[in-house]
Amino acid sequence: MSQLLLIVSIGGSRVAFPSAAVESVVELDTLIPVPRAAPHVAGLSALRSRVLTVIDTVRSLDLGESDCSDGIREAAVVELDGHHYALIVDSVEDVVEAMSDPSPIRAAMGEGWERVALGMVETDEGPLLLVNVAALIAGPSSEARAA
Amino acid sequence: MDDLIADFVAECREMLEALGGEIVAWEAQPDDRARLDSIFRFVHTVKGNCGFFEFPRLEALSHAAEDALADVRAGRRTPDGPLVSAVLAVIDRIGEMVAAIEAGEEFAGGDDHVLIQALEPGAEGPAASAAVAVADGKAAAAPRTIRLSVELLDRVMSGVSDMVLARNELARRLRETDSDVTVDGAFERLSGIIAEMRDAITRTRMQRIENLFVALPRMVRDLSGELGKQVLVDIDGGDVELDREMIEMIRDPLTHIIRNAVDHGIEKPAERLKAGKREIGLLSVSARQSGNQILIDIVDDGKGIDGKKLVEKAVAAGSIEAADAAKMTARERLALIFEAGLSTAKEVTSISGRGVGMDVVRSNVERIGGIVEVDSTPGNGTRMTLRVPLTLTIIPALTVSIGSQHFAIPRAAIEEIVRANGTSVTLDSIGGAGVATIRGRRMPEISLADVLGLASDVPDDQRTLVVLRPAGGDLYALAVDRIHDHEELVVKPAAPAVMATGLYAGTTLADDGSPILLFDPAGVAEVGGVKLEAQERAARIVETASTNTIRDDNVLLFRGLDGNRRAIRLALVDRIEEVGRGSIRQAAGQLRVQLGDIILPLAGADSLGEGDDKVRVFRLSDGAREIGYVFRDVIDLMTIDHEVIPAEHPGAVSGVSLIGGEPAELVDAHWLFAQHLGAIARAGEQGVCRLPSGDAWIQNMLRPIVEAAGYLVIDEHDELIPDVVIASGPGETGGSHSGHTLVLRDEPEASGDDGSIYRYDRAGLLSALKAASGGKGR
Numbered sequence: 001m002s003q004l005l006l007i008v009s010i011g012g013s014r015v016a017f018p019s020a021a022v023e024s025v026v027e028l029d030t031l032i033p034v035p036r037a038a039p040h041v042a043g044l045s046a047l048r049s050r051v052l053t054v055i056d057t058v059r060s061l062d063l064g065e066s067d068c069s070d071g072i073r074e075a076a077v078v079e080l081d082g083h084h085y086a087l088i089v090d091s092v093e094d095v096v097e098a099m100s101d102p103s104p105i106r107a108a109m110g111e112g113w114e115r116v117a118l119g120m121v122e123t124d125e126g127p128l129l130l131v132n133v134a135a136l137i138a139g140p141s142s143e144a145r146a147a
Numbered sequence: 148m149d150d151l152i153a154d155f156v157a158e159c160r161e162m163l164e165a166l167g168g169e170i171v172a173w174e175a176q177p178d179d180r181a182r183l184d185s186i187f188r189f190v191h192t193v194k195g196n197c198g199f200f201e202f203p204r205l206e207a208l209s210h211a212a213e214d215a216l217a218d219v220r221a222g223r224r225t226p227d228g229p230l231v232s233a234v235l236a237v238i239d240r241i242g243e244m245v246a247a248i249e250a251g252e253e254f255a256g257g258d259d260h261v262l263i264q265a266l267e268p269g270a271e272g273p274a275a276s277a278a279v280a281v282a283d284g285k286a287a288a289a290p291r292t293i294r295l296s297v298e299l300l301d302r303v304m305s306g307v308s309d310m311v312l313a314r315n316e317l318a319r320r321l322r323e324t325d326s327d328v329t330v331d332g333a334f335e336r337l338s339g340i341i342a343e344m345r346d347a348i349t350r351t352r353m354q355r356i357e358n359l360f361v362a363l364p365r366m367v368r369d370l371s372g373e374l375g376k377q378v379l380v381d382i383d384g385g386d387v388e389l390d391r392e393m394i395e396m397i398r399d400p401l402t403h404i405i406r407n408a409v410d411h412g413i414e415k416p417a418e419r420l421k422a423g424k425r426e427i428g429l430l431s432v433s434a435r436q437s438g439n440q441i442l443i444d445i446v447d448d449g450k451g452i453d454g455k456k457l458v459e460k461a462v463a464a465g466s467i468e469a470a471d472a473a474k475m476t477a478r479e480r481l482a483l484i485f486e487a488g489l490s491t492a493k494e495v496t497s498i499s500g501r502g503v504g505m506d507v508v509r510s511n512v513e514r515i516g517g518i519v520e521v522d523s524t525p526g527n528g529t530r531m532t533l534r535v536p537l538t539l540t541i542i543p544a545l546t547v548s549i550g551s552q553h554f555a556i557p558r559a560a561i562e563e564i565v566r567a568n569g570t571s572v573t574l575d576s577i578g579g580a581g582v583a584t585i586r587g588r589r590m591p592e593i594s595l596a597d598v599l600g601l602a603s604d605v606p607d608d609q610r611t612l613v614v615l616r617p618a619g620g621d622l623y624a625l626a627v628d629r630i631h632d633h634e635e636l637v638v639k640p641a642a643p644a645v646m647a648t649g650l651y652a653g654t655t656l657a658d659d660g661s662p663i664l665l666f667d668p669a670g671v672a673e674v675g676g677v678k679l680e681a682q683e684r685a686a687r688i689v690e691t692a693s694t695n696t697i698r699d700d701n702v703l704l705f706r707g708l709d710g711n712r713r714a715i716r717l718a719l720v721d722r723i724e725e726v727g728r729g730s731i732r733q734a735a736g737q738l739r740v741q742l743g744d745i746i747l748p749l750a751g752a753d754s755l756g757e758g759d760d761k762v763r764v765f766r767l768s769d770g771a772r773e774i775g776y777v778f779r780d781v782i783d784l785m786t787i788d789h790e791v792i793p794a795e796h797p798g799a800v801s802g803v804s805l806i807g808g809e810p811a812e813l814v815d816a817h818w819l820f821a822q823h824l825g826a827i828a829r830a831g832e833q834g835v836c837r838l839p840s841g842d843a844w845i846q847n848m849l850r851p852i853v854e855a856a857g858y859l860v861i862d863e864h865d866e867l868i869p870d871v872v873i874a875s876g877p878g879e880t881g882g883s884h885s886g887h888t889l890v891l892r893d894e895p896e897a898s899g900d901d902g903s904i905y906r907y908d909r910a911g912l913l914s915a916l917k918a919a920s921g922g923k924g925r
Contacts (some may be wrong), residue, residue, distance in 0.1 A: 032662045035599030036648040036674065044662035045644075050312075051654040051662045053642035073162065083642040139644065145219060 005123060008076060008089040011114075013065040016053060016098075016121060017129040023077045024086075025092045029056060031073075039114070040139035047055045052077060052086040060139045061112030062144040078133050085137050102130045112140070150360070152248065157197050159245045161294065162189050163238070170235055177226035186234065187216045193241055204259055205244050207649035209265040211909075212237040216533065224268060233265035238424055243777045247578040300351055307341075308637045309346050311657050314341050356384035356434045356441070363405060363432060377416055377427040380408055383436035389441050389535075391698050397443070397535055400508040402521070404434070404445050404531045407505070412449030422526065424448065436559040437617065437668070443533040481521045512656050538669050544636045544665060547613065547627040547656065549601045555636055555655060560668040562614040562622060564630060567607065570701060570718045576605065583612060583624040586721075590614070592624040593675035598650070603628050615671035622679045625668075638665055702813070704782040704806055707761070708752040712811040717784065718847070719816045721766040721773065728760055731777070740764055740775040748823035750799065751777040767816055769851060774823045776814070782792040783807065797864050817846065817862065834858045836868035836916070844906075845875060847893075852909065856916050871916060875906075889915050 004014035006025075031043040031054060040060040045052045059065050075086035075131065102119025109117060109129075116135040120127050166189055173182040189214040197206035211465035212234055218224040240262055247253070306884060314337065319333055364380050371378040413419075413428030420426050434443045438797040458472045461483050467475075485505045505519075512519050512533060523529040544555040547566075566573050566587055573584040577578040581592035588764060592612065596603035609627040617623075641664070645651055652667040702714040730741040731749060738749040747766070755762070755777070789805040799822075817840055836853050837843050840862035850860055853873070861869060873889045889912070894904040904911045 029698075030661055032664075034645050034648070034664060035601055036650055038644050038647065041642075041644045044664070046656055046662050047513075051639060051641075051656060053645060055644075081643075083640070085642065137644070138641075 003121075005096050005098050005121065005128065006076065007093040007096060007123075007125065007128065009091050009093065010089050010131075011058045011061060012090070014089055014093070014125075015131050016096075016123070017076060017078075017087075017131055017133060019057060019095055021078050021124060021133050025074065025076050026086065028073045028075050028086060028088070038139050040089060047077065047084070049085070050084055052084050054086045054138070055137050057087050057089060059137055060136050061110070061116065062140055063110070065114075078137075080137055081133055084137055087133070087136060094125075096125060098130075100125055105129070115140070152200060155200060156245055156249045157294070158196075159193060159241070162192065163242050163245070166238065170238060173234065174231050177228075177231050181217060181892075183216065183226070187213065188240070189238070190216065190241075200573055202244070205241060206826070208237050208240060208244075208259050208262065211266050215266040230268075233262065233692070236262050236265065242477065242699045254597055293363060304348055307345050310341055311345055311637050314338055315656060320771075329691060332675055335608075343506050352395050353388040354391045355385060356387045356394060357445075358390050359398055360385050360434070361430060365400070366407065367409055367430060370406060370737065371428075374412055374572055376408060376409065377412055379427050379429050381396070381431040382433070383431065383434065387436050387441060389434075393441075393535055393779075397512065397533060400511050400533060401432075401443065401445070403505075403508050404519075404533070405430070408445060408449065408529065408531070412447040412451070414450050418450075422450075435533050437557070440534050440536055443531070443535070445531045446528065448528040451525040451527055451529050452481055452484060452521070453525050454523075457481070461872060462546075478522075481523055484521055485519065487547065487700040492884065543633060543656075544655075545613070546631040546663065547595070547611075548629045549596045549599060549603050549627060550629060552601065553631065553657065553661070554595075555634070555663050555665040556613060556615070556625075556668065557652065557665065558633065560617055562616050565609045565614065567612050567626060572815070578817040581624075581626075585612070585614065585624065588622070590622045590624050591672075591673070591677045593624060593677060594626040596626075598630070598671060598675040602877075605629070615672070622674050625670075626674075635651065636663070639790040650768065650860060702785055702806065703765075704785045704811060706779045706782060708755070708777055708779055710779070710807075712782070712809060713778070713800070714787070714806050714811045715765065715776070715786065715814040715816065716768075716845075718843070719767045721768040721856050723781070724762050724764050724775075726764055728755060728762060731755055731762070732745075738777075740777070741774070742766070745773075747773050747775040749775040749777055750819045750823055763792065768821070769820050769847070772820070772851075774819060776819065787813075820862075834870040834916075835861060835868065836871045837861050837874060838873050839863070842875050845873065849873065849906075849912075852912065859914065887915075887918075 004019040006019040006022050007014055007016055009015070019030065026047055028045045031045055034041050034053075035045040040056050042056040042059075052075075055064065071086050074090075074092055075088045077084060077086050079085075087097050098121045100122040102121050105117060105120045112131065116132050116133040118130040118132045121130045160646075166186065168853060169182045170894050171184050179594060184558070190209045193460050194206055194213055196210040197203075197209060215230060215234065216223070224230070231718065240259065269335075304508040317334065318338070319635055321331065363382060367378050367380045370429050372724075376721075408430055409428075413430065414422065414424075416426035419428065425761070429448045431446045432443070433446075434441060436442075458467070458480050461467045462469050462472050463549060467483075467852050507520050510533065518534040520532040520534070521529065522532075543558040544557055545561060546555050547555050548554065566585075567574060571586045575582045575584070581594065583590055583592035594603075594607070594610070595601075605628040607626070610628060611630050612624040612626055613630070614622055614624050626750040634657065636657075640646070641654045645654070645664070649670040650666060650672070651664050653665045655665055657663045670900050701717040703717050703720055704712065707713050724742055725866055726740060727744065732739055732741075732748075733754075738752065738754070739746050740749040742764070749764070750767075751765075762777055763780065765778065767776055769772050785806050786807060787804055791804040793802040794800050794815075795816055797814060797815070800812040801818070802813050803810050806812060834857065836858040838850055838853065838860055840846065853860055858871070871889060872889050873891065875891050890903040892907040893906060895905045895907075904915055
């Protein structure tokens with residue numbers, strides 16, 4: 001059990017992405033909005049001749065909206081079903097080793113977090129929420145439809 | 148024949164290769180049915196082909212092996228060691244023989260008889276060596292073709308796509324920096340090579356759909372002959388290219404639909420005559436590309452599908468409830484044709500009608516991500532539309548923008564592009580919905596900014612209308628802020644969250660490296676609330692609908708072939724075409740230009756003289772007929788704001804005016820039409836009608852009607868004596884004449900009994916014209 005985790009901060013909370021899922025961490029500059037798309041789809045961006053679908057994680061978690069006005073945003077690039085996504089995060093901190101398997105969280109979390117939570121993992125930096133990247137990309141709307 | 152043999156050899160080799168592993172596995176496990184089956188298939192195929200090619204030894208061998216294996220399959224014999232060895236020996240021998248055939252040699256060695264005998268039950272197996280001779284030196288005579296998996300081609304294709312994108316990005320970077328000329332040169336070369344490679348790799352997968360269509364006329368001919376019907380096939384769009392694999396996938400569904408159309412759709416000649424149709428049925432098959440889809444329409448003018456009958460059948464067959472049936476729309480009823488086991492055919496024929504067709508067609512088409520649609524009017528015919536995706540990932544597109552954001556529209560869906568404030572365009576709002584009338588054609592109009600919910604700083608009348616024909620739908624106009632460029636875009640599927648909007652067909656990167664969304668025209672229409680089912684004919688409205696066509700002074704300033712500055716009224720110019728010099732010929736007394744499949748009289752020059760290979764031609768239209776006008780280049784769009792000095796004699800130029808600060812000749816389109824069409828019109832005994840030449844309504848609207856009534860139309864300057872004079876109001880009859888005068892009024896109700904005719908009373912006009920000429924006109 002030595003899963004590597006990428007610690008990022010979303011909406012002020014430090015959470016962990018499974019680092020195997022993350023291809024790279026980039027700084028997004030241009031963002032092309034996608035009219036009529038789900039609100040958590042912040043837009044499109046290009047990275048090395050590839051189109052990235054940019055996901056506003058804060059919105060995806062129903063925590064408000066990321067401020068993209070200042071232009072440059074840090075984002076984690078992940079691939080899901082052949083599509084590349086950039087997940088906007090407040091900041092990317094570190095890569096740490098997981099010291100435990102994810103365990104269920106019994107405390108009540110916010111609804112948005114509940115949806116994307118894979119469980120809690122122990123790390124050197126204390127317990128962190130392990131986030132299901134796919135659920136984060138799917139966003140609130142598809143969840144509602146599935147229910 | 149050599150080709151066929153080469154195919155046969157290639158097929159055998161392929162199967163032998165695939166079989167290599169199977170044989171060994173079968174040897175270890177003789178009761179493995181799947182392995183047995185594949186070996187059986189091999190010998191069976193070989194046997195079948197040998198009979199055709201006359202390879203008696205091969206045939207005898209494979210036949211014997213097939214018999215033995217058939218016994219095993221039927222359970223009459225259990226596979227044992229000797230049998231397995233014997234079969235393996237036969238297969239090895241087949242491999243050797245095939246190698247010999249490939250090398251073009253006579254295969255001499257070995258005694259087949261021993262091998263065949265070994266297959267007999269209870270025979271002692273010969274010690275056939277398993278050393279296969281397939282791969283010996285001679286057999287490796289380099290083949291001219293190789294077989295590749297489509298998967299590999301896909302990978303190469305996607306690699307090339309990425310390469311194009313990378314090149315685009317590099318191009319952008321190079322533009323940003325002041326690069327060396329030598330670097331630019333090298334980059335240009337690289338660009339060229341990449342473009343060439345892209346073309347080549349695209350071609351490897353693409354095939355013209357013609358390959359599929361080419362067999363249709365023969366098929367229809369045979370079918371109709373068999374059924375005692377007469378069918379004319381009209382095939383269009385054979386040059387549409389489609390993925391090779393896709394062509395194979397739609398072959399069966401297409402064949403089936405056509406069989407159905409001929410068998411059930413088109414009636415026998417006697418029935419057709421009874422129904423008031425031509426005895427020859429018309430079956431048209433057309434293909435076109437629309438965005439990332441290929442549409443294949445199969446339209447017949449036969450008796451159509453009876454939706455009620457379908458429902459009755461479906462209820463009888465228990466596939467739907469009677470209560471549900473009553474609620475079904477016409478479209479849903481027709482869709483029942485795709486239900487398994489339903490057929491409206493009264494009797495089962497050998498061609499179709501067993502009710503096992505359309506459901507299979509639909510599932511086959513859906514398997515490749517396509518759609519089959521049916522539309523039918525009882526008595527008038529049936530339209531089947533196959534929509535299949537195009538795996539082609541590079542499509543030509545037009546980039547447009549709303550505000551600062553760019554989007555792409557697949558070029559294949561674009562019918563035309565017009566300015567919203569153009570003279571041939573009227574925009575109306577009917578119950579809040581936009582309606583555009585473009586040259587008498589009415590269509591729904593939606594604003595892209597509204598559909599997307601984007602802010603736009605361009606007022607409605609400054610926008611540009613892109614007339615789109617979405618896949619399987621009717622025309623609509625999409626108002627965009629600005630039109631940019633034609634680009635070849637590498638389209639990638641967009642993420643599901645983006646596709647969920649229904650608006651987009653994919654994403655791509657523009658030359659400047661920024662992502663662009665590619666629209667799905669049908670999706671945009673749907674989101675914009677446009678109903679696409681509307682019948683096409685309904686969109687055509689009578690010419691008399693737009694009443695506000697007033698004379699406008701917009702002119703197109705251009706340079707004639709002789710270098711003179713000239714101007715022509717914009718409203719007359721239907722479009723501008725660029726044609727090769729070769730399409731212009733002196734024929735039947737005057738210059739004529741070929742545009743596509745029509746030939747127009749050509750004005751503007753008496754001869755072409757020397758010059759570029761390409762010349763430009765205005766297509767001028769008087770509403771009914773067209774002529775071409777050759778010119779060198781367009782200077783600008785201007786308005787006439789100075790006095791026009793009329794020419795002394797009627798001719799190709801009606802006058803001179805200062806346009807853009809310099810004199811320009813005004814082209815007299817009326818004279819041109821009279822000159823170039825007059826020759827036809829003058830034939831025969833004709834009435835002569837004088838129309839005021841300065842009235843645009845009369846020239847654009849009335850004139851075609853008058854001409855259609857058989858009149859030669861003249862203006863005030865003509866010396867001919869008119870039989871009829873038409874005036875647009877009382878007191879405007881102008882000049883003396885001997886004939887009748889028709890006065891037109893603007894109001895439907897006459898203010899007094901002044902004998903005037905309402906200008907849109909077509910019937911009244913025509914009868915007055917007829918009366919005036921004393922039956923001379925027609």
